[in-house]
Amino acid sequence: MTQPMTSPSEYSFSRTIPVDESYDLVVAGGGPAGTAAAVCAARLGLKTLLVEASGCLGGMGTSGLVASFGPVSDGERMLVGGFMKELLETMWRQKAFGPHVVREFLDGQLNRWVPFKPEHLKRILDDFAVAAGVELRFFTRLIEADVQDGRVRGVVLSNVEGLRYVKARTFVDATGDAALAALAGAECKVVLRDTDSVAPSTLCSLFGGMRWDDPAYGDDWRGIDAAKARTKTELLERAIADGHFTQADLFMPGMNKIGERTASLNAGHVFNLNPLSSRSLSDGMVFGRKLAVEYLEFFRKYVPGCADLELLATAPVMGVRDSRRIVGEFELGIEDFRNRRQFPDQIAVYNRPTDVHPTDTSKAEYERFLRDFDGKDNLGRGNSVGIPYSILVPRGSQNLWVAGRCHSSDTKVHGSIRAQSAAYMMGQAVGTAAAQSVASGEPACDLDTQVLVEKLREHGAYLPQKALARTMTR
Ligand SMILES: Cc1cc2nc3c(=O)[nH]c(=O)nc-3n(C[C@H](O)[C@H](O)[C@H](O)COP(=O)(O)OP(=O)(O)OC[C@H]3O[C@@H](n4cnc5c(N)ncnc54)[C@H](O)[C@@H]3O)c2cc1C
Known part of the structure; x- marks a missing residue:
């Protein structure tokens, strides 16, 4: 029922909407984090609904055409375990990686990104979700949260059927944007220019007709070897000097080999985009396509x-x-990262440089990026930083967790652990935590983290910490 206007700039209304069936867990967002959370929770027996705004799972890795996993090894051994390892092994068996990917990419190469075919990943994730019994709701957006006495009781979903209210005992926000956490009133940090250095966005793309066998080219264009890096920078500088580009962007992250003649391109920064403004996102899409x-x-x-x-x-x-x-129970900071800190409650360990892209086209920003990436913010061979459970828990949260990009870390660390490979591991951790919470009644902010770590280890996570603790790192 509509209500009269409350002011010229506000409109308030109330409506009665149908209530759908109830779940043990509702996961918002089916990217790497949400898919892992939903599949792992369903495998542990939770009745799980996965709500995804697009028509496929995989998030940035599929819809976003970001067709490359951040490193999965520390240069000596595979660092990722559990769900992420299972996914890698499945992709390896099904030949879902770029044709040049060899086992060493997974098992022992430092700072090695792993290119894959996005379409193939979509189908593997479909299979995992269906086999686990996850109820999938594509083309469905979570738009409101019902919070009573500090607990999220239900959420409002919008899709082709209209609006629906869905109740659940636990919730995971894997929207990337902390959309559910913000709607539920959790304290959040909006990362925009002037408050923090915001990483620019990029509209990724897919190319055919690539001659990867051209001797001048090699297997990728990430600049892993110094000679190629120099060539790449030289060519970009030449084109910029010729006035080829609208903006003089010196950093082109990568052209990934995903097939014998195909490539996915991660290039073309859209600077100063506000990802929480539909107008800015729309302008950004137009500019990105150009x-x-x-x-x-x-x-x-x-x-x-x-x-x-x-x-x-x-x-x-x-x-x-x-x-x-x-704003989590704990924020993982750059000093923790540089000290390669390990935590009793860590739910994953990871090794990837702090990949905070230049925030503008200045040479100074580009040089700052290179210094960080290759220098002090590169963990090096055989090392890792722990990802503690407490960065996935909004402060004081009873039954809501986050996973993936919207976890609690500072900008530099975020530039490392926002990677898909880490997001899958965070997802498994919160799916497992939700199952523990449903079984024991423990709130998210006071979960027995020793039990959680032991359960994750049982399910294949690589968690090398010697000491465990019953309470999370704060
Ligand atoms: C240009 C670019 C390049 C990158 N390069 C790499 C790389 O080379 N390697 C790497 O590993 N990582 C890379 N990353 C980082 C990585 O892709 C993301 O950080 C990672 O995908 C985060 O996973 P996520 O599950 O948190 O979020 P996402 O992958 O963003 O998934 C979130 C999902 O939630 C859905 N969603 C959002 N809001 C709602 C809502 N209200 N209701 C329902 N669904 C919703 C979205 O549709 C989406 O599917 C890159 C990122 C970008 C943008």
Whole structure:
């Protein structure tokens, strides 16, 4: 029923909407974090609903065409375990990686990104979710939270059927933007320019007609070897000097080899985009598509082996690196990272440089990025930082967890552990925590973390900490 206008800038209304069936767990967002959370919780017996705004699982890795996992090894051994390891092994068996990916990418190469075919990943995640008994609700957006006495009691979903109220005992926010946490009134940090250095966004794209066998090119263009890095920078600088690009962006993250003739491109920063503004996102999509064509023409004209390149598609969603994060029970900070700190309640360990992209096109920012990436913020061989449970718990939360991009860390650490490989591990941890909470009645903010760590180990997580603790790191 609509109500009269409360003011010229506000409109209030109330409606009665149908109540759907109840669940043990509702997961909002089916990216890496949400998919792992839902599958792992369902495998542990929770009646689980996974709500996803798009039409597939995988988030940035599929819808966003970010077709490369951040490193999964510390240079000596595979660091990821549990669900993420199972996913890697399945992708390896099914040949879902780029054709040049060898076992060493997974088992023992330092700072090695792992390219994959996004379409294949979609189907593997479908299979995992269906086999686990997760109820999937695609094209469905979570738009409101019902909080009573400090607990989230239910959420409002919007889809082709209209609005629905869904009750659950526990909730996971894996929306990337901390959308549910914010709606539930959890304290959040909005990461925008002037308050913190906001990482720029990128609209990723897909290309055909690539000549990966051209000797001048090699297997990827990430600049892993110094000679290629120099060539890449030289070519970009030449094109910029020629006035080829709209903006003089010196940093092009990567062209990933995902097939014998295909590639996914992570290039074209959309600076100063506000990921929490639909207008800014819309403007960003228009600009991103324009940049994709500029990169197509750049490759055709300046890069060996690319004369026949074709732009097959840009992603249907903006590649947002950072937007809103929760204020958690603990914030993982850069000193923890540089000290390679391990925690009794860690639910994963990880090794990836702090990949905080330049925030503008200045040379100073580009050089700052390179210094961090290759220097003090690179953990090095055989090392890792622990990801404690407490960065996934909004302060004082009873029955809501977050996982993935919207966890609690500072900007630099976020630049490392926002990677898909880490997001899958966080997802498994909160799905497991929700199952523990449903069984024991323990609130999220006071969960027995020793039990959680032991359960995660039982399910294959690699958690090398010697000392465990019953309470989380604060
Ligand atoms: C351009 C770019 C390049 C990157 N490069 C790499 C890389 O090379 N390797 C790597 O490992 N990582 C990379 N990352 C980081 C990584 O992709 C993300 O940080 C990671 O996917 C985060 O996982 P997530 O599950 O938290 O969120 P996402 O992958 O963003 O998934 C969130 C999901 O939630 C859904 N959603 C959002 N709001 C709602 C709502 N209200 N209701 C329902 N559903 C909702 C979205 O549709 C989406 O599917 C990159 C990121 C970007 C943007």
